Each structure stands twice: as structure tokens, then as C-alpha cells.
Amino acid sequence: MDARIGDISRPGRLAEPDEGIGLEELALAARNHGLPLEAMRCDLTPAGLHYVLIHYDIPAADADAWELTVRGRVRTPLTLDMETLRSFPATTQRVTMECAGNGRALLSPRPVSQPWLVEGVGCAEWTGVPLRTLLAEAGVERDAVEAVFTGADHGVERGIEQDYQRSLPLPVATGGDPEVLVAYEMNGHPLPPQHGHPLRLIVPGWYGMAHVKWLRDISLTDTPFTGFQQAVAYRYRQSADDPGEPVTRIAPRALMIPPGFPDFMSRTRVVRPGQVRLEGRAWSGRAPVTGVEVSTDDGRSWTGTELAPPDGHDWAWRRWQASWTATPGSHVLSVRAADADGHTQPLAQPWNRGGFANNLVQRISVLCPRDD
């Protein structure tokens, strides 16, 4: 029998018009999960509520036997166990992380992949060793241009068998703002399995694909990395033959905690007539958030909100709040963030073939029943 990986691992595709979510997309949605939006009430997302996107399987990882190698264009290759990693001076950073594909399932046409609506996000405190500390320990050769990070998760994607691998340009890998971390704790506890136990990369401000989980190797190279997740996936393409540009930092986005209470199936919200507090979070990996506006009439008019002042957590979301007087009827609530680079969120979908960095404004359907 002729059995080839190409039979089970096909090229990326777009859904047909009116094609519902299929069982393959559902299988991803059932394994992975987003942030229940009401969890934005917490500054830090508890580990079990933070969004998770796992390309292949969660590897069976033993922290006691784990080794991280640092090699390639370095003067002294390193093999580091967890105890050694914990002996370096540690740092903690509060980071809002978002999946590059967040919002994909709302696109038309819809790229067929993990079908996020808007909930592929979370904010946690990550503790570990600055990557630049480890690279200084190894001694970077002058001809190094990139650092390639390899996780222990293994699978097939569009016909290519691979360990999950991503690279960073050397100036990003060794930079101080953001400072890239080799992290072993999330919110003060050892990393949970689904977040890379025992070791992952944290790249503040970048979409989730850069934060390599189950990190087992860092290799410095003298040529740019051309692996699948760098050169094929995670690029802004308009067509299958467009080489595209790489996906890097997080576009600005604000989300609202859906007010009131939900209908189980439609998730439409119910609020009582009168004052309703609207609140949520806003972030950008490109520049500080400078303003957040809400609309209670489906985007026809917008008003400012009260944005929490900067608190020193430059890579974390910020709380915003506003008040709304709900009147009987049906309403659509929206929110949008703007950042210091002049970027804001579009009202029409920003489309690309991978469905990346889609920061279309959130729309929340709300019913305010007449008081009887």
C-alpha cells in the first residue's frame, strides 16, 4: 500500500463561502482554548484560563532530566539543566500574549486553521533567565545573525515533519526592551504542561508563535532561519504564492468583558435597564496604548473611556472602563484601542491568507429587556 504523509497533511486552504466550521477545525478548538472573557476582571490570568494553542501534542517532559542546549555560532556551547538555569539571576515580566491567529474564524473567506473568535489572549507573569544572560555566558560569535529556538513538540504540518522551531533576529534575542526570557515559572508556579513545562521562551510584545514552548535548544546561526514556522507559516500573504512579510509584534486590540449575563447557546448578553459598567483590557505590542473608545451603537459613534495609567508593566494589558445607560432594546457594543504609533483597530476586516493579526473590533450583542 502506498502510504504518504501528503495523504493526511494538506496545504493551507480557505473555507468555501457558507462552509461551516468542520470537524478538523473543531478538533483544534476542543483541545486548545481561549480566555473566557470575564477572566479579564483579573490583572493576571490564572494558568488554566490563559489561551493555549498547541501545534502538535504536549510532550511528556521531565523537569529533572530536562536539558537546554545553547550552541551554533557561540564560543562555548552550553548544556544547562533546570537547577543550573535557576542559579542565574532571575527576572519576572508581566506579558500579554495573543495568538497570531486570534479572530481568524470571523474572517471571510475564513482561513482553515485553529478557529479563534476573539479570545486567543491572556496575561501572566513569567519568571526566568534573560536570554541575553545565557547568550553572554555562551559568547556570541561575530557572524551570528539569528537565534533558532527548538521545542520538544513534534508533528507534521502541510506535509513537513518537524519539531516546532522559530527564530529571532539577534538584536531582538539580545535586546533589553523587550527583554526576552527563558522562563520556568508562570504566575509564580512551575510552568504547567500546556504552557511549556518545564521551559519556554517569552518574547514580550510578540504574537504567541514566537514564545517557543518545551524549549530544548537554542542555536545561533550565521544565516537567516528558513524553517517551516518562519518561512512558510506565520507570514502576511494575500495569496498562496505571495512570499509575504513575517508576523512579529502584536497589533493593538481592546476587548470588553461582556456585561450582564449570557444566554447559554447564543452567548447574547442580557442587561437590566440603567447604568451598566463597561470594562475590559487593551494592549499593543507595537507601542503604548494611548486611548480606548467604546461604541454602543454598532460602531456608528464612539466615546472615550477611562484608561488606567501606566503602571510600569509595559508589555501587559491595561484596564479601561466606561459607563453606559442601557435602554430597552437590542444593542451592539464595541471597543477599540489606539497606540502611540498611530495604529488603531479597523472596522472592516484586515484580511490575509493566514488570518494573522486580525484586530477587527469586537462586537457584543446585548439585549436589554423591558422592565416588567
Added chain:
Amino acid sequence: MDARIGDISRPGRLAEPDEGIGLEELALAARNHGLPLEAMRCDLTPAGLHYVLIHYDIPAADADAWELTVRGRVRTPLTLDMETLRSFPATTQRVTMECAGNGRALLSPRPVSQPWLVEGVGCAEWTGVPLRTLLAEAGVERDAVEAVFTGADHGVERGIEQDYQRSLPLPVATGGDPEVLVAYEMNGHPLPPQHGHPLRLIVPGWYGMAHVKWLRDISLTDTPFTGFQQAVAYRYRQSADDPGEPVTRIAPRALMIPPGFPDFMSRTRVVRPGQVRLEGRAWSGRAPVTGVEVSTDDGRSWTGTELAPPDGHDWAWRRWQASWTATPGSHVLSVRAADADGHTQPLAQPWNRGGFANNLVQRISVLCPRDD
């Protein structure tokens, strides 16, 4: 404007033939999540990997201010804070919990609700006070027939605004086998928000709908409870006007850890030719699991597996394992459990209108490529 809850909260329905998963089902799948099946390698499921099904929102709960009331047909109504609850003798039980709707998305026709494939399950250790201890403390009146449990989660379902409420017959509520728990710890830690922080019910052997989360009230009644989750939802019905029978204990099921490694999108597995270890878990809430069989030819033939001996955790899943010699080609692997009551898993779907207790055997597509 005429704004009514019935406009946003509709009756249950079945999907049309060939109707893909819709955005409402996807919104549930994105919030809730199943067990990544590779996590069955652990006896105990880490909290963030255990399946979660939340009907409405996760309530904002403050353990320091939490109170559980015990009232109704009791001699001494109680109001218990967390410190008082922790002062009662505690017990710990290892329990495999499964969503009553597990498998629903594979049914034809498909009931439109949370679209589980097979992953709505987990196994954890729950610590708390036996419910019968609290009921003895309150003193059960002779005319009490049921205990009604109320959670703090509030929403609308098929037009009915409600707090989540379920009841148990008094003999179950006060029984010793299983012993129902009012639990405040999961795997040795305070309950996480999504699992009912700070307090939930644990009803070993029963489907998840009985394990009321964010538990705030227990009321003994002298008539059977007829609330929505008891009399409308969670019943085995063949048609909308069939009164049906209540969903209670978990039907037998075995699941296999998908062997090898996956394709990202199709989740089809890839294994190398040669010996492949097959393993997984099996459970039943009705009677002890007595045997587990696997098929490597899509259910045409079945062979026994090695089932771990009883270990005293009568309400927890048991590990099974087998060996398979993979040969190049495409294969479908399946597994089925049988219990001491003579129940086993069907090869054709057991259909009901809610998609409950669907323990159709799992099918795992595996490709064994020719070694080159």
C-alpha cells in the same frame, strides 16, 4: 422597542444534514475545552487540562466572603463560611468526571450545543467535606426527598433565566458509596475559578452536570425538584415532546492516547512501522470496568488489553495497555470498555436529542508511512 429574552434564547434544535459547526457552537468550544488526550498519560489530570463546561460565566467569587447555606427541610439551617467548612473532617476522592454531552458533535443528526468530540473528560482528586456530614449537622427532616444545589452562575437557557441548579435524591445525597463531597480543593490546591472556586459539589460516578460549581446553597425539599437543568435539560429524549428519563451515571468508555505524532490540521497520527505501544484509560460510573479491547482494523476484530488492577480508587479511570505491530498503510484504531453490569460501548451511535451519554467507540486515524 419590543425586546424579549425569547428573541435571543431559542429552543434546542438539531443541526440540518451537512450543516457545519456554527459560530454559536464554536463560541462554546472556544471558551470551554476538553482534555488533550495525551494528558491521559497522567493518573491525575492537571487542573488546566481537565475538561471544563461552563453554562454561563465564571462568577467573580471571593473565598473570604463566601457562604454556603443549608436550609429547607432541615431542623437547623446553617450558614457556613470557608473557614468553618475547612474545620470539618475532610476527605479526598479520586474521581473521573465526564461531560454528559461528550461525543455530541459526532452524532447524526447533531444536537446543537457544546460540540464535544470525545475529549470532555478528566480525572482529579477532590478534597472537601462529605455532604452527609453537613446534612447530619443540619438535621434532615423526615419529609425531605431531595437536596437542591444552587451555584452562583447565572444566565438564560432556552428562554429561562436561572441560577444553575440541580438536585439529587436524598439517598444519593446522604449515601456512602459514592460519598458526595462539598469540595474546596482540586489536586491539593484551592479550586481554580473554572472548576467552581471556592466550592463545588462532587458526585462520584455521575456525569458533570451533577457536580454543581460555585456552590452557594443546599436546600432540602419535600417534593422533587422541577427546575430547568433537571426537568428540561439533561434528559434522554427521542423527540422534543418526549418527557424522557434523567441523565445520571456515566456510561462505560475507554479512550486511547493517540499514538505517534499528529498532523497539525487533520490530527491524523503518524507512526513508524514496528511495535507501537497503545495505552489509555477506561471508566464507568455504573459498575467496575471489567475489560478493555482494542481494534486496529476499524472495529472488524477486537483483542483484549492489559488492564491495571483495581487500586482502591473505585470512581477513577483505570489504565490499560496493549501492543500493536504497525505496518505501512492507513489504519483506524479503536478501543472499548465493558463493565460488571454487562454494559459495553456501541459501534453504532446511541442517539438521543440532547446527545447525552454517547459512548460510541473512539476512532483514531493513523498513517504508517513506508520506511524509505
